[in-house]
Amino acid sequence: xxxxxxxxRGFHGNGDSGWQGxxxxxxxxxxxxxxxxERSYDIYSRLLRERVIMLYGPIRDADSASIVSQLLFLEAExxxxxxHLYINSPGGSVTAGLAIYDTxxxxxxxxxxxxxxxxxxxxxxxxxxxxxxxxxxxxHASIMIHQPSGGASGQASDIAIHAKEILRIRRLLTEIxxxxxxxxxESREAEMALERDYFMTGTSNDALSFGIVDSILQKRP
Numbered sequence: 604x605x606x607x608x609x610x611x612r613g614f615h616g617n618g619d620s621g622w623q624g625x626x627x628x629x630x631x632x633x634x635x636x637x638x639x640x641e642r643s644y645d646i647y648s649r650l651l652r653e654r655v656i657m658l659y660g661p662i663r664d665a666d667s668a669s670i671v672s673q674l675l676f677l678e679a680e681x682x683x684x685x686x687h688l689y690i691n692s693p694g695g696s697v698t699a700g701l702a703i704y705d706t707x708x709x710x711x712x713x714x715x716x717x718x719x720x721x722x723x724x725x726x727x728x729x730x731x732x733x734x735x736x737x738x739x740x741x742x743h744a745s746i747m748i749h750q751p752s753g754g755a756s757g758q759a760s761d762i763a764i765h766a767k768e769i770l771r772i773r774r775l776l777t778e779i780x781x782x783x784x785x786x787x788x789e790s791r792e793a794e795m796a797l798e799r800d801y802f803m804t805g806t807s808n809d810a811l812s813f814g815i816v817d818s819i820l821q822k823r824p
Contacts, residue, residue: 700725718740746815
């Protein structure tokens with residue numbers, strides 16, 4: 604089957620309603636010619652057929668559930684073929700992000716990651732979690748890592764409990780960055796970078812030297 608055209612018709616099951624994305628923009632439709640006539644897909648469903656997953660915007664529980672479901676579906680379809688995860692995210696919920704991270708490690712399919720726009724906070728952790736040698740960013744993408752933040756109020760004992768949990772999460776995230784980014788003998792680099800907002804870009808090659816990506820893509824390989 605071959606894509607004939609792309610339209611911006613609203614999609615809501617029957618293709619007649621004005622289904623909108625989270626940004627309020629209409630979702631593009633791809634129309635294909637099949638043996639039974641024309642068939643239309645929203646662009647994200649069509650990309651999923653090519654084993655492409657789009658993670659755009661903040662990482663919340665609903666977004667995490669969608670990404671996890673797509674990962675599991677594509678692994679069930681053909682576990683040996685790579686999955687391509689495109690990331691443009693400012694970050695979000697640690698637990699929602701870790702659900703995606705754990706699933707990326709859980710499935711047997713190799714996962715190639717791509718940073719387009721930005722991969723910050725939990726977005727950068729998911730970028731780093733791709734298969735070694737297959738983690739990419741585009742030239743003008745921004746990557747940022749930092750320590751987790753949170754707040755608590757109430758009794759002193761409750762605040763102490765929450766502070767202890769934030770420190771536990773920080774240690775966990777540090778270990779994950781060290782696992783995926785650090786070179787032999789440089790395990791403290793990730794720990795030091797997490798002290799403050801640490802920005803990296805494709806143009807300066809610091810993302811490469813840090814080890815969070817393996818290549819800067821100018822053109823599709």
